[in-house]
Amino acid sequence: MAFISSGYDPNEPMKDRISDIGPRKYDEFYPPLVAKNKGKWLYHEILQPGVLVHVAESGDELFTVRCGGARLMSTAHIREICDIAEKYCDGYLRFTTRNNVEFLLDSKDKVDALLKDLEGRKFDGGSYKLPVGGTGSGISNIVHTQGWIHCHTPATDASGTVKATMDVLFDDFKNHRMPAHLRVSMACCLNMCGAVHCSDIAILGYHRKPPMLDHEYLDKMCEIPLAIAACPTAAIRPSKVELADGKTVNSVAVKEERCMFCGNCYTMCPSMPLADAEGDGIVLMVGGKVSNRISAPKFSKVVVAFIPNEMPRWPTMTDTIKRIVEAYSAGANKYERLGEWAERIGWERFFEKCELEFTHHLIDDFRDPAYYTWRQTSQFKF
Amino acid sequence: MAFISSGYDPNEPMKDRISDIGPRKYDEFYPPLVAKNKGKWLYHEILQPGVLVHVAESGDELFTVRCGGARLMSTAHIREICDIAEKYCDGYLRFTTRNNVEFLLDSKDKVDALLKDLEGRKFDGGSYKLPVGGTGSGISNIVHTQGWIHCHTPATDASGTVKATMDVLFDDFKNHRMPAHLRVSMACCLNMCGAVHCSDIAILGYHRKPPMLDHEYLDKMCEIPLAIAACPTAAIRPSKVELADGKTVNSVAVKEERCMFCGNCYTMCPSMPLADAEGDGIVLMVGGKVSNRISAPKFSKVVVAFIPNEMPRWPTMTDTIKRIVEAYSAGANKYERLGEWAERIGWERFFEKCELEFTHHLIDDFRDPAYYTWRQTSQFKF
């Protein structure tokens, strides 16, 4: 493959350099109906799961067909989406904040044709390419991160855990039977790229072994002071280490009982990897939300301290999630988010109804605020 | 006055020493009706403010007349109380956990006679000796501490602030017009001897100047390391100081901007007094409770950062308290404690209704938990 230059000249990088131009301006891509009615929408209706209509003061109607997808997308797949958009939407579409695709149409009959078309599109493996749904009181797409596809710190994979989970929750992607929105998010390490800390159900990759110390290279590859400063629990201290060959080098030592495996040291220092087949796995958190509807936003709470990585489909994890979803669906009131439900019935009941075991790991012991999560009242349920 | 020995022999302190015998046993002092019906009470009624009847399974009725009083009591006053108890109660009485006196009677007509009798008893200064009240949804006696009568660390007086406040709240000691219990407590310094940290209204003595350093004596009178360790904000460090006479001594230095005037150093070291006429005064806290009724116990919140000491009657303080009581009484629902009311209407409304100014001092900035008191939602009232 011959190198083809874009015109960039390495010897004169600044030669007619263009920079700081930002993104393309939003209104370049507005469908005509949006451009015309922006800010003048009156109301909307969800005609069926995945199909919305927004009605403007002008009387105009904008139809939206929302489709799920793996946000890990090939250009081949994107081109197919473009074909569809050109066929039904004059080439207009958008993506949602949860990585769903939205086809924007200007008439109802186009909607029906589009739905039929989408129903037929499947990958060779048999999965749908663009399943319609993700609206209303259902379960939408899972916001997630890189995992083993691209990152250096994951404790699990992202795309795989998401695929396995969405297969189990698929019916509810296409349905509105939940008491309220149920949002599932996934992050492959504590950095939590995404909003897993405030999701109805959060899948979190977690390490359980302190960093290995690559003494021989540590001082060469890392700024030791930065690694030490990175540790939130001050578990790392400088130390001299004698190598097999008798040579002593500057390195670090880790107080293992102080480590909670956040991986922040590794972020700063490649010679402190945490990844381990037995150590790594999944933490499940539930009850978070970000909307300000009725109750204030809530953090998700840790309800399962650890589930091993079971490639390729994580059955223990998906069974547990399914159990939580069904318990919530059976127990919550209309409009009640998972966290609101758990607080109403009390967490002691939540564990009972979801058939989850409560372990000491679930009691907060991180810094002063931990106290506020213990129970300072005689009120409890047996 | 000639010294009269009890029989104790200083040269042989252990000679027929009696120790570790504990208090007198409770049942020595039970009135017959209590001894008989203990654990078999069926229900009670408050016949009028300050007068209770408890009815037992046996049908027996025990009447209680509750009287307020300064818990700073002379033996003369106690003897008078004994006279009354002997006249109406066969010598049986008790004190409540809020320092009220309770006369325990076995028949209704004795109650009426007793009430008439008590009404007539006044000190020469004109105040009642034993006002009847303190029950139900009224304002009971103020739990308080020593103040200038006996302690070394107070930032205000206890007995005086309490007397001034109870004079203002007196009608409500004898009435049941409040929406629920309203408990006022007083502590003369941050040590908070009493439960002011969980009272509907709390009067707290507070210092506002860092400790003075009596360098010349400090090392002689204090364990410097203990004083340093005592400081919750690590504001104190050891330092050598040169005195007027040129002599250098070991002493301490205080980082003033780190001091929040808790007085804990003074508790450990007499050479670090904080007391100051202009610096010392009152902090008002509200909305605490200890009962588990309906809502869990709550801490009181600081709503007035400072009121100067205005001896002998603290008018600014009592006016403010009165305003809070009236706003609560006008706004709260039946059974609603002050803190429950403030949370229901929102603290922004509380300040408005009580005509209190909100200042930056009222925003928590002590350690990590402070974050949880800020507002993490778009929900607020203008």
Add this chain to the structure above:
Amino acid sequence: MAKHETPLLDQLESGPWPSFVSDMKQQAEVRAKNEANTEFQIPTDVVEDLLGVLELSYKHGRTHWKHGGIVGVFGYGGGVIGRYCDQPEQFPGVAHFHTMRVNQPGGKFYKTDYLRELCDLWDFRGSGITNMHGSTGDIVFLGTTTPQLEEIFYELTHKYNQDLGGSGSNLRTPADCVGQARCEYACYDTQDLCYTLTQEYQDELHRPAFPYKFKFKFDGCPNCCVASIARSDISFIGTWKDNIRIDQEAVQAYIGGELAPNAGAHSGRDWGAFDIQKEVIDLCPTNCMWMEGNTLKIDDKECTRCMHCINVMPRALRIGEDRGLSMLVGAKAPILDGAQMGSLLVPFISAEAPYDEIKEVIESIWDWWMEEGKNRERLGELIKRQGFQRLLEATGIKAVPQHVQEPRHNPYIFWKEDEVPGGFTRDINEFRKHHLR
């Protein structure tokens, strides 16, 4: 006429509320007259000087008591608080002004003959000024001189069969609510448990062996009339496991208005006719109550025993019969780390004499605190510092959801090496075989 002018204090004699100033003045007079011909063992004018020094504090806006001195009675580490005046020349009567803490009887029940004995003793050997009672619960004798301390202790123990209370880094004087003696809500015998533990732990009460003070308080039910949850290192709160007993006729009587809600506690205002839906059912924090026609139903499994409905309708609703108590730990005032309320450690434990189970929990907590606690570190602060898990290990109590209001929201879990398959030690070179640098 008075020994010292007290123009400021005099202004605290007016007004309806009992005036401590008037009472002190009356006491000063009584001592001056001394009709009982008591051979006062401390200055006769002690109360005058007390008024004088207090007036001076009102003038200066500062206390005139020196930092506490260490005085006490032989063999005890507590019970006495030393106090000296910082203006002894001006107020010789209070130059020494120590307090003694006398362990109050359970429920603060008294018979007058006993109270009079205490008064005689205190007039004779002290100022005659007291606190009935101190915040912890003691009878506080306010003000005597050093030589009198042993004499008073000797007479207390020999004549009156009465001991001192606690101070210092000891078990402090335990206190209880009136409980079963006069309250239909009491779930256990607060006085008996309080007394039994006070006797059992006399050594801990009198001889400092703890990192700091330690307090017990006993509430017969969740109404918490002795505020145990706010101010005791171990709070004992009565509760029950079975069902609230309902008398449906009485329920109707409340609905019909024959019975006053909350036993008349709201009589001071016209709140309108009693509305069981609004006033009871809708206020139930767990929404576990409802009316089925004319019968009140309670889903007791969901009830958290907050007492509200029982408080409102004491004649219709009664506490359950399978009773015991909950133990909450760590409550304290703000110094140093910030205030704490008691955190639930033992959801339910039986409270029958001899209370062995309860003692086991107490002692396992003490062992841990005495082992791990720093100087002047309250139990609550130790729990905060080391984590609630350590407390569970120390007491051998299994973690249950009842221990938390909500599970942790940070996933920062400290796994122990033995909990993780393969342990923590790994071979970096083995790892590097699969993962080049």
Add this chain to the structure above:
Amino acid sequence: MAKHETPLLDQLESGPWPSFVSDMKQQAEVRAKNEANTEFQIPTDVVEDLLGVLELSYKHGRTHWKHGGIVGVFGYGGGVIGRYCDQPEQFPGVAHFHTMRVNQPGGKFYKTDYLRELCDLWDFRGSGITNMHGSTGDIVFLGTTTPQLEEIFYELTHKYNQDLGGSGSNLRTPADCVGQARCEYACYDTQDLCYTLTQEYQDELHRPAFPYKFKFKFDGCPNCCVASIARSDISFIGTWKDNIRIDQEAVQAYIGGELAPNAGAHSGRDWGAFDIQKEVIDLCPTNCMWMEGNTLKIDDKECTRCMHCINVMPRALRIGEDRGLSMLVGAKAPILDGAQMGSLLVPFISAEAPYDEIKEVIESIWDWWMEEGKNRERLGELIKRQGFQRLLEATGIKAVPQHVQEPRHNPYIFWKEDEVPGGFTRDINEFRKHHLR
């Protein structure tokens, strides 16, 4: 047949949800066939090797990517994440596998011709694998080699008038909800504010000058569809000051059942007939709604604009007309100090172009953070460390009760010397005149 066996990944092709494995395989095939005759600038089998290395991770339960390397485009500190495989011999196609973050258009609206251009570029110079979109909001080009970075940047800017997004200690790519473009709840123009600030702060976005990353997110109303309150250092949430607009006829239509509650969001289950009392009035968190006969009343002064009633009855209730936004600050993921949500700093600010007031607040926050923030200290952590008061001082905003959920319960107030009459310096000897040692 495939270059690498992927027995584990193959099991992720079944099941209804779109399979990323199937998609990658299709892409591998497309590249192998190369019907478009693209002169691939990176290995043709890049996707095969990506599948291969991923399969290996499934086998080992560990990632096979090395710690990120520092690569980028000239003059920019962000926009590229360097990545190298730790098994390059086995998987040469992904030996280099850097990502590029391409700043997405507002509201994530696209026209296909533009999308196709991006695809052409990415097939030509990269793996053809993307994320639509990354969690922050960017279009993520997943996987190319170092030499291609500048080429891609050059073509993006010269051919497509498109810039990179943020990474590193920069302003990160701002993101917005769909807002006024397609939502009746939007209280301001999220796309315009997002775009304006993105352009205004291009320098901050591309050239690291901050202690750490900094994020903006724009939600048109309190429903928070872009989750700004959970994951942006400054969260802009639309709100209004005046009254909710009520169409009483439509209210009746909901009550009568002609209109489906919540726009049909609950159609998947029979929840019974709509009950406005139960479903709206009783769920209003401030209890500021009631029915007066057939008219719905709202006491707007007490409304906290939670959106619930509007969400349930979008055809009857509309947001107010005096609109603007609230600014909340400090939201972040748990590393290091624990997660934070945005804390309310500016209750209400107008959101009309050119947004000068808003820029002033932003810049005063940045000045403070750049002055005081430690390396890798997020804004929220700085606020926690120094206290909310410091933030108020830095931004010149007066403390109001809206800033707190509740006032402090610890009385540990740090008074400043100038706030206390007489100041802090005192004369111990003067003091000792009145208070002997």
